Amino acid sequence: MRVLAALSGGVDSAVAAARAVEAGHDVVGVHMALSRTPAATRAGARGCCSIEDASDARWAAEILGIPFYVWDLSQEFTERVVADFLAEYRAGRTPNPCVRCNERIKFDALLERARALGFDAVATGHYARLRGGAAAGRPGSTQGLELRRAADGAKDQSYVLAVSGGTGLSRALFPLGDAPSKSAVRAEAERRGLPVADKPDSYDICFVADGDTRGFLARSLGTEPGTMVSPEGEVLGTHEGYFGFTVGQRRGLGLTRPAPDGRPRYVLQTRPAANEVVVGPAELLSRSTVAGDGLVLLAEPEELGAALGWRGVSVQVRAHGRAVGADVVIDPEASTLSAELHEPVRGIAAGQSLVVYASAPPGDGDQVLAQATIT
Structure with missing residues (x-):
């Protein structure tokens, strides 16, 4: 099969691409440039998709001997992931941007381009198992298609992949699904001479460069002073915007008056229409x-x-x-x-x-x- 290998610049995608080459597929590597923000560098970012990641991806492709390209998907990423993230918080919900990125970028925008260029499947470094579809040599077929947890439960990513649905997953390859552990993948990368073997894992939200989600929301959505209330409606304090809080949050509430019983309070609900944040005891969560x-x-x-x-x-x-x-x-x-x-x-x-x-x-x-x- 003609396989487009998504190379993030990390160890997982590099080993996944190597396994796709070893399996006999005609592989081309591509790095998705998702940000045009100067802060998205390794020194200033805690997530994936930094500027330097493109260089690491290119280096891995050269070692594997496969063609390599960088595709600018920053506009699609902004429109389909970042805008959704802000809209969801504005609506009082707590989105998972990694779920939306997998759905709308890696198995939507990327797959659209891959199919237009004649590729049969897209290979990524996700930890999950697939049966049927491209994994069985039948790209595009959803008959008998199954998504399962990875062999390494600690790294399993089936949760964020499920939203991609049968159509997207039918053209996906997850070569690391049977990997016993992340340490085994790193050891394999070292054996293959891949320079990213010891590269740290990415974490946090990739487009929030400094890891300060509340600050990012305030800069993007502004401030809307409102009240923090008990479940009974008693005003306990104020806040600068309900969208800076999420259900279950304990820290950063800014309350100076303790609960009558001295127990900690948690965010129970946000009410966008009233610009209220409801806080109360843990059992109400x-x-x-x-x-x-x-x-x-x-x-x-x-x-x-x-x-x-x-x-x-x-x-x-x-x-x-x-x-x-x-x-x-x-x-x-x-x-x-x-x-x-x-x-x-x-x-x-x-x-x-x-x-x-x-x-x-x-x-x-x-x-x-x-x-x-x-x-």
């Missing part, structure tokens, strides 16, 4: 039901009487969270999902991704059944 929309189905649902869904599965409600047992009901026509959790979960935030896995508790290689955005 727990939820046993979750609803979502924008349903993405990656497996056929079961019949549950008059409804559709799955019993005895598990759901994950944040990227690095623990999956919990649940019963899930879906409405394909309305593109919605509701989950009854087998145990309460704290700090569930609207705007985050909810991913349904095939068993409870999750086991190695669990299949992804569905995804939705928490409402």
Whole structure:
């Protein structure tokens, strides 16, 4: 197959490209330039996609002996990821920009260009397993397509990939899905002579160069002084904008008066219309039901009487969270999902991704059944 290897400049994508070459594919490397911000350099950034990453990607491609290009996707990234991030916070939700980047850039904009140029598939350094589609030599076919957790549960990225859906995933290759650990991938990079073997992992939001998300939101959305209230409506303090807070947050509330019982307060809810932030005790953060929309189905649902869904599965409600047992009901026509959790979960935030896995508790290689955005 003709494979476009997305080279971020890190060790994972470099080893993934090397494995694609070794598998006999006709591989071309491409680095996605997502930022035109001068601060997006290794010295000033904590996330991925820095300016220097393009040089590291080019170096890896030269060692692998594959053609290499840099594609400017900064406009698409700004319009499809950054603008969505700001709009979601403005609406009082807490988005996951990595989920949107995978959906709208790596498996939308990148795949669009790859297909227009005659490529069969895109290979990335994600940690997840795929069955069917390009992974089985049938790019574009969703028949028998399955997305599963990676062999290395600590690095598994199926949570952020689920939103990409069958169409995008059918043309994806994840050569690192069976890698036993990140240390093993680094050792493989060293054996192959790849210069990024010891490069640190990226973290934080790539377009927030200094890691100060609240500051980025204030600079982008301005300030809107409002009140911080108790669940009963008592005014406890003020804030500079509800969009600077997220459900479950404890630090940075700026309250000078402690709770009557002396216990810490947490953000329970933001109310955009009233510009209020509701704070209260930890026990009010727990939820046993979750609803979502924008349903993405990656497996056929079961019949549950008059409804559709799955019993005895598990759901994950944040990227690095623990999956919990649940019963899930879906409405394909309305593109919605509701989950009854087998145990309460704290700090569930609207705007985050909810991913349904095939068993409870999750086991190695669990299949992804569905995804939705928490409402």
